[in-house]
Amino acid sequence: MPANSSLLVGRELRLAARRPMDALSGLVFFVLVGSLFPLAVGPDAPLLVAIGPGVVWVAALLAVAISLHRLFEPDLDDGVLEQWLLSPHSLTGLVALRIAAHWLVCGLPLVAVGPVLALQYGLSPPAVAVLLAALLLGTPTLSLLGALGAALTLGLRGHVLVALIVLPLCVPVLVFGSSAVSAGQQGLPVGPQLSLLGACLSLAAFLCPWATGAALRLAVE
Amino acid sequence: MTTLDRAALPPGVRAHAAAAPTWRSLASPMRFEAWAGRALPWFAALAALLGVAGLVVAFGVAPTDHQQGDVYRILFIHVPAAWMSMFIYLVAALHAALGLVFRTRLSPLMARALAPTGALFTAIALWTGAMWGRPTWGAWWVWDARLTTELILLFLYLGYLGLVSAIDDPRRADRAGAIVLLAGVVDIPVIYFSVQWWSTLHQGASISLTAAPSMGHTMLAGLLLMTGACWAYTVAVALARVRRLIAEREAQWRLA
Amino acid sequence: MVFAALSFAARPGDAVQVRGSNGSGKSSLLRLLCGLLEPARGEVRWRRRAVSARDAGFAGEVAYLGHACGMTGELTVLENLRFALHLTGRACTEAACREALGQLGLAGRENEHVRRLSQGQRRRLALARVLLSGRPLWLLDEPCDALDDGATRAFEARLAAHAADGGVAVVTTHRDIAGQGREPRRIDMDALDDAGELQPARRA
Numbered sequence: 025m026p027a028n029s030s031l032l033v034g035r036e037l038r039l040a041a042r043r044p045m046d047a048l049s050g051l052v053f054f055v056l057v058g059s060l061f062p063l064a065v066g067p068d069a070p071l072l073v074a075i076g077p078g079v080v081w082v083a084a085l086l087a088v089a090i091s092l093h094r095l096f097e098p099d100l101d102d103g104v105l106e107q108w109l110l111s112p113h114s115l116t117g118l119v120a121l122r123i124a125a126h127w128l129v130c131g132l133p134l135v136a137v138g139p140v141l142a143l144q145y146g147l148s149p150p151a152v153a154v155l156l157a158a159l160l161l162g163t164p165t166l167s168l169l170g171a172l173g174a175a176l177t178l179g180l181r182g183h184v185l186v187a188l189i190v191l192p193l194c195v196p197v198l199v200f201g202s203s204a205v206s207a208g209q210q211g212l213p214v215g216p217q218l219s220l221l222g223a224c225l226s227l228a229a230f231l232c233p234w235a236t237g238a239a240l241r242l243a244v245e
Numbered sequence: 246m247t248t249l250d251r252a253a254l255p256p257g258v259r260a261h262a263a264a265a266p267t268w269r270s271l272a273s274p275m276r277f278e279a280w281a282g283r284a285l286p287w288f289a290a291l292a293a294l295l296g297v298a299g300l301v302v303a304f305g306v307a308p309t310d311h312q313q314g315d316v317y318r319i320l321f322i323h324v325p326a327a328w329m330s331m332f333i334y335l336v337a338a339l340h341a342a343l344g345l346v347f348r349t350r351l352s353p354l355m356a357r358a359l360a361p362t363g364a365l366f367t368a369i370a371l372w373t374g375a376m377w378g379r380p381t382w383g384a385w386w387v388w389d390a391r392l393t394t395e396l397i398l399l400f401l402y403l404g405y406l407g408l409v410s411a412i413d414d415p416r417r418a419d420r421a422g423a424i425v426l427l428a429g430v431v432d433i434p435v436i437y438f439s440v441q442w443w444s445t446l447h448q449g450a451s452i453s454l455t456a457a458p459s460m461g462h463t464m465l466a467g468l469l470l471m472t473g474a475c476w477a478y479t480v481a482v483a484l485a486r487v488r489r490l491i492a493e494r495e496a497q498w499r500l501a
Numbered sequence: 502m503v504f505a506a507l508s509f510a511a512r513p514g515d516a517v518q519v520r521g522s523n524g525s526g527k528s529s530l531l532r533l534l535c536g537l538l539e540p541a542r543g544e545v546r547w548r549r550r551a552v553s554a555r556d557a558g559f560a561g562e563v564a565y566l567g568h569a570c571g572m573t574g575e576l577t578v579l580e581n582l583r584f585a586l587h588l589t590g591r592a593c594t595e596a597a598c599r600e601a602l603g604q605l606g607l608a609g610r611e612n613e614h615v616r617r618l619s620q621g622q623r624r625r626l627a628l629a630r631v632l633l634s635g636r637p638l639w640l641l642d643e644p645c646d647a648l649d650d651g652a653t654r655a656f657e658a659r660l661a662a663h664a665a666d667g668g669v670a671v672v673t674t675h676r677d678i679a680g681q682g683r684e685p686r687r688i689d690m691d692a693l694d695d696a697g698e699l700q701p702a703r704r705a
Contacts, residue, residue: 031583031584031587032584032587035576035580035584038575038576038580039573039575039576042575042576043575098573099573101569102569102570102571102572102573102574103567103568103569103570103571103572104571104572104573106537106565106567106569106571107565107571107585107588107589108588109537109554110535110536110537110554110560110563110565111560111588111589111590112557112558112560112561112589112590113557113588113590114557115555172424172428176408176421176424176425177408177411180411180412182411185404185407185408185411188400188403188404188407189404189407189408189425191400192397192400192401192404192429192432192436193428193429193432193436195397195436195439195440196432196435196436196438196439199439199440199442199443200439203442203443203446220439224435227431227435231431235424235427235428238420238424239421239424241554241555242417242420242421243417244537245414245416245417245532245537245538245539497541
């Protein structure tokens with residue numbers, strides 16, 4: 025299995041390199057949304073500091089949401105998904121690897137660029153550090169939940185249904201994540217929020233790949 | 246409206262459906278359809294009775310609160326609606342789990358029948374919450390923990406309803422919908438906890454909609470009556486919907 | 502409902518051809534046989550065990566070629582072949598892959614992106630995967646679609662060799678595939694009677 029994992033992850037990375045728009049579209053959307061809020065609410069510094077954490081997290085959530093429809097659709101169209109289902113390897117394992125690769129390509133850039141956005145909102149360096157940690161813990165959960173939504177709506181037209189299903193499920197990550205950064209900004213302890221984010225990640229990592237596999241079987245029927 | 250044409254059923258099935266039901270036999274859609282048809286009027290009557298009694302208590306018998314005036318009476322509708330919205334989600338999720346694990350044919354239909362009513366109660370809870378909030382807090386909407394959770398619950402219901410209506414294949418729709426319901430039911434405690442935390446974090450002292458006048462006996466009686474009425478109404482409407490769904494699926498099942 | 506009341510059995514060495522007009526259920530039949538689709542009624546058995554795509558044992562014995570080729574456009578021919586074989590749990594040396602590609606007329610195209618291949622070339626790549634997978638059960642949906650005569654004859658030879666080795670193949674096709682020695686069993690989806698029995702039906 026280890027040899028297979030590296031080969032399969034390698035495939036994902038190769039594909040990401042050859043489909044740059046898929047990888048970059050989430051990042052571009054992230055930066056775009058983050059830049060719109062100051063234009064909308066005005067450049068008042070204290071206000072931006074106050075809404076900064078929330079805006080960064082909402083932008084991250086939306087960026088993950090718009091990258092979801094490319095998660096399984098190309099493979100469904102190419103017939104690769106059928107081969108996954110007929111593989112002797114565990115479907116849960118394959119799905120987990122695919123989600124991990126998707127996070128590396130779509131989620132990790134958000135973690136890298138998030139602090140830049142935070143600085144634009146005038147957040148202090150400790151808060152930016154907390155944001156980094158929180159995004160590292162939170163974006164994989166968003167990818168996991170998003171994959172479940174993508175698998176359930178695979179093959180259906182329109183992108184709103186995925187968002188309607190996925191975003192309510194992501195509310196805890198949003199709440200804990202942005203409250204962690206706000207607490208960091210105010211110098212309050214962030215341990216509880218980060219632990220809760222970690223707990224959400226563990227729960228999602230345990231349940232989502234299996235449920236996503238079940239949903240993929242339904243989609244291929 | 247599609248109704249089941251019993252005359253068109255094969256004789257064996259017809260006889261099976263007409264036999265007296267036991268609890269286990271109700272898992273068979275045909276038997277259930279027959280029982281539901283007989284039970285429905287009773288539940289509807291019960292709902293009407295309890296509803297009238299509840300409204301009489303709410304708007305007639307219960308005394309005017311000296312702090313909140315007559316506005317608090319809206320809670321007689323808001324609180325039962327909120328309770329039912331959560332209860333229905335749990336029951337629908339239970340049916341979804343049964344349908345996935347035991348592959349019973351009736352369970353996904355029950356989930357599909359309950360969900361619209363659950364969404365309706367959620368919407369009523371939100372609307373009556375706003376109606377209560379306006380005179381009391383001066384705002385049409387308060388980001389109270391309970392109201393916000395109700396809002397998210399409404400999105401969860403809409404997500405389920407949107408998914409099952411978007412998928413053409415009934416089998417896939419049933420099972421995908423079941424997965425969504427179960428994901429929601431696992432997530433709801435987490436969501437509720439996070440929203441609770443969020444509201445205490447930002448508002449300090451929690452402005453809760455349950456900060457209502459202390460419950461006298463009359464108020465409790467009124468709430469229980471209205472809750473009973475909502476429950477009976479839910480059962481009646483769900484039975485009617487399940488009958489329609491059974492009639493729609495009957496042609497497909499006849500081959501299986 | 503696509504079709505009803507079909508019953509047949511296949512033994513080692515059988516190459517079953519499924520014919521029928523569009524929409525008669527040929528592809529659905531294949532998907533039922535590989536466990537991707539569940540029948541509303543009835544069952545499919547392989548080696549006396551019920552077939553399920555979830556069963557790793559069964560998945561290790563079947564090679565399925567569907568309507569889509571199962572190849573990703575942005576990867577090269579060789580990459581696709583190696584990944585596909587890894588997915589089936591069978592490691593193949595690069596030399597073996599190149600040889601198989603050469604036999605199917607794809608020599609020299611190993612580093613081309615699949616996106617640039619024609620439909621027929623993609624089909625041949627998918628067939629290379631089937632041939633290299635070494636599985637006893639082949640379920641192929643229109644394998645000769647978009648293949649020219651030479652490639653079709655080469656495929657027929659490989660099919661006959663597979664059957665001669667004791668493998669089973671169920672192939673949907675528009676045109677008759679020459680048996681090359683053994684007369685292939687034929688199922689005509691348009692001609693299913695009420696009993697759905699194949700004449701003659703032999704027990705496995």
